[in-house]
Amino acid sequence: MPTQPRRLLLLLGSGPGIGASIASLFTKNHPFNAIALIARTASQLERDHETVLAAAATAGRQDIDVRTWQVDIGDLDLLQRTLGEIEAFGQLECVYFNAARVGPSPLLEFGVCGIEEDFRVSNLALYVTARWAMPLLVKHQEESQSFAEYKPAFLVTNSLLPAVPIPDWFALSMTKAAQANLVKSLQQQFAPQGVHIGLVVVWGIVSGDSPGLNPGNIAEQAWKLYAQEKGEWTGQVTIYDDGKVEWADTI
Numbered sequence: 001m002p003t004q005p006r007r008l009l010l011l012l013g014s015g016p017g018i019g020a021s022i023a024s025l026f027t028k029n030h031p032f033n034a035i036a037l038i039a040r041t042a043s044q045l046e047r048d049h050e051t052v053l054a055a056a057a058t059a060g061r062q063d064i065d066v067r068t069w070q071v072d073i074g075d076l077d078l079l080q081r082t083l084g085e086i087e088a089f090g091q092l093e094c095v096y097f098n099a100a101r102v103g104p105s106p107l108l109e110f111g112v113c114g115i116e117e118d119f120r121v122s123n124l125a126l127y128v129t130a131r132w133a134m135p136l137l138v139k140h141q142e143e144s145q146s147f148a149e150y151k152p153a154f155l156v157t158n159s160l161l162p163a164v165p166i167p168d169w170f171a172l173s174m175t176k177a178a179q180a181n182l183v184k185s186l187q188q189q190f191a192p193q194g195v196h197i198g199l200v201v202v203w204g205i206v207s208g209d210s211p212g213l214n215p216g217n218i219a220e221q222a223w224k225l226y227a228q229e230k231g232e233w234t235g236q237v238t239i240y241d242d243g244k245v246e247w248a249d250t251i
Contacts, residue, residue: 006034006065006090007150012073012129013099014039017206018157020048021219022096024055027064029223031149034090035066038082038099042070065089073099073125074117083132092136094226097126097156105171115171122175126182130154134190141194153196153226156183158236160203162251180251187235198225199236201250212243221245 009030011023014037027035035052039045045068056064067089073079101118137152162180165173180199187197200222204213211217218239225237238246 007032008034008036008086008090008092009094009096010036010038010086010092010133011096011098012038012125013097013157014048014068015044015098016047017215018202018218019098020051021215022098022222023048023052025216025219025223026094026096026226027052027056027061028059029227030094030151032093033061033063033065035064036086036089037066037068038071038073039068040070040072045070073129074120076120076124076128079125079128080132083129087132087136091140092133092152093140093150094153095129095133095137095155096222097129097154099125100157100172100175102172104168107167107170110171115174118171118175119178122172123178123182126156126179130182130186134186134195137195138190138193151196151226152194153198154186154190155196155198155200155222155226157222158183158199158201158251160201160251184235191233194230196226196228196230196233198234199251200225201236201238203238203250204241210241212239212245213241217243 009026009032011019013019023035037045037048049066049068052066069082071078071082099121101121141152158180159176161173162177183199191197206213208214221237221239234247236249238250
């Protein structure tokens with residue numbers, strides 16, 4: 001009997017908030033056994049590595065292999081090489097893109113170089129990742145009869161900014177609008193081919209004290225988006241500070 005492939009979850013933009021919560025919950029709830037984490041900071045990756053392993057242990061999962069890659073994804077050549085390495089780690093089943101440069105950018109005062117860097121991280125890196133991932137996800141979907149519960153997906157953290165831009169954060173507002181446009185284009189092209197593509201829209205500031213916008217709840221709603229059956233797919237979930245959740249398009 002042929003050996004089943006490792007089932008790979010790739011998270012870009014690991015960190016102490018949404019990133020580690022997503023990786024931990026997805027690992028507990030789905031039979032991923034190869035977890036790839038990408039972030040810029042080695043010390044944070046070490047902490048996230050332990051966090052995901054601990055979450056897996058609470059679910060009785062002893063078969064998990066968590067590996068980390070320290071990468072500035074704005075370096076697109078390095079990102080491309082890293083994705084090639086990760087491809088050999090397992091059979092890609094889910095990509096979760098959580099990377100962004102977050103900081104104030106006053107309108108008409110913020111430098112062009114900063115805008116370019118924001119676009120490299122939130123949009124060009126997303127494009128490079130999608131160009132790598134989509135052929136794999138489609139191919140594996142076509143082969144999915146060979147093992148159960150295969151759920152190919154490409155999910156992206158977004159925000160209220162495409163719908164409600166903020167002048168003091170205009171660069172992030174622009175990149176999030178462009179990012180949403182790219183994801184919706186991917187939806188049109190690849191959802192009919194069996195890949196669930198969606199936006200996790202965080203309608204405000206992430207805070208551990210927020211009823212709705214705490215990392216644990218955001219991860220829970222992202223999981224619900226991922227867990228949808230094919231005939232019930234939505235293109236996004238929107239999460240509000242008061243805990244309200246909306247499944248219709250908001251951006």
